Amino acid sequence: MDPHLLRTFVTVAETGSFSAAAERLGYTQSAISQQVAALETDLGLPLLHRRPVTPTEAGLRLLEHAGPLLLRIRAARADVLRTAALPAHRLTLAATPLALNSVLAVRLAAARAAQPRLRVTVRTCGRDEVARQVADGTAEASLADGITAPNDPLRLPDVGPLTTVGVAEEGLVVALPGDHPLAGRTGLRLADLVDAHWLQTTLCPLERLRDLLGDGFRPALDYTGDDVHTVLNLVAAGHGLTLLPASAASGVPLVSPRLVHRVELLHGSLPPGPAADLAARLSP
Incomplete structure (x- = not known):
């Protein structure tokens, strides 16, 4: 499968238009149509409905593979080029x-x-x-960064x-409003907070907590940004609890299970x- 043709197919599927894909990739619309047709001929299956331009069932399946495949090709190219890269400042x-x-x-x-x-x-x-x-x-x-057991x-x-090296670990705190009944505790167990209302954030995805303790951890509010101050303001206003590294916020230390940032x-x-x-x- 030609990765050049695959990239063209992905671009058409993303934009929903042969002309928009041509503009993004710097080709004529005719060239884009020919490249998609060549990929369909190679696979022996139609990949796109033409009016409107949407993926067929086979096209949807190919899209599931296309992202990782194209990324690995870019990664291979970058890895090879790094071996010859000159020092830069x-x-x-x-x-x-x-x-x-x-x-x-x-x-x-x-x-x-x-x-x-x-x-x-x-x-x-x-x-x-x-x-x-x-x-x-x-x-x-x-x-x-993320939440793990120590040294995991x-x-x-x-x-x-890629080379991956652990460079820092620190404890976690439960961020909660100052007037919360648990705010005066010296430590909290996550198992005791399963039924509490939580914030769903990219900083502390609730799926990770469910992986550890099963069901529960209901989101009271979803915040899709990544600003810590906004998260703390939401917590202070009573929209839900969250876990944060101790260096990022004040809160009650999490004592069980043993988890770190x-x-x-x-x-x-x-x-x-x-x-x-x-x-x-x-x-x-």
């Missing part, structure tokens, strides 16, 4: 919203102080995206051969230079 660090905690911010400052000419761009995005950005070469390194690795998408550094092969030095300084 600019690099991009992708990070999930809570990954760059105070400890790692200090390590980043030390790395920059050791390399005065180094210019670092920090880009915030979701956990799956930080892995993809390193895999396809958009970022030289990334920091991902994070669950990250398989995007290719873990941060991992992800990178591909790094030739000697600023990126490799930064990775070394961010590691414990």
Whole structure:
């Protein structure tokens, strides 16, 4: 299967239009039609309905595979190019919203102080995206965070051969309103909060808590952003509870089960230079 044709098919499916796909990819509409037709001939199945332009059942199935396939191709290209990359004084660090905690911010400052000419761009995005950005070469390194048992690795998408190193772990607190009946406790058990109202956030996905303790953890409100101050304002107003790393918020320490907020550094092969030095300084 030609990846060039696959990318064209995905673009048509995403835009819902041959002309829009042609504009995005820089081809004529006729060329786009020919590429999709060539892919359909190769597979022996129609992939798109033409009026309106929507995926067929076979097209939907192919779309499920297309994203990971195209990502692995980009990852392979980026991995090969990294082996010949010349040292540079600019690099991009992708990070999930809570990954760059105070400890790692200090390590980043030390790395920059050791390399005065180094210019670092920090880009915030979701956990799956930080892995993809390193895999396809958009970022030289990334920091991902999540809730795990002590010393357990994070669950990250398989995007290719990446090095993953645990760089920080800290305790979790239950963030709750100041007038909440449990606010004065010295510690809380997650099992006692199964029936409480929770915030559903990207910072603390409730699916992770259900994985640990089963049913419960009903969302009282969904917040799709990643701003910690907004989450704390929602908590303070009584919209629900959430778990946060101790360095990000005040709250009652979680004492059971034993869980931590873990941060991992992800990178591909790094030739000697600023990126490799930064990775070394961010590691414990």
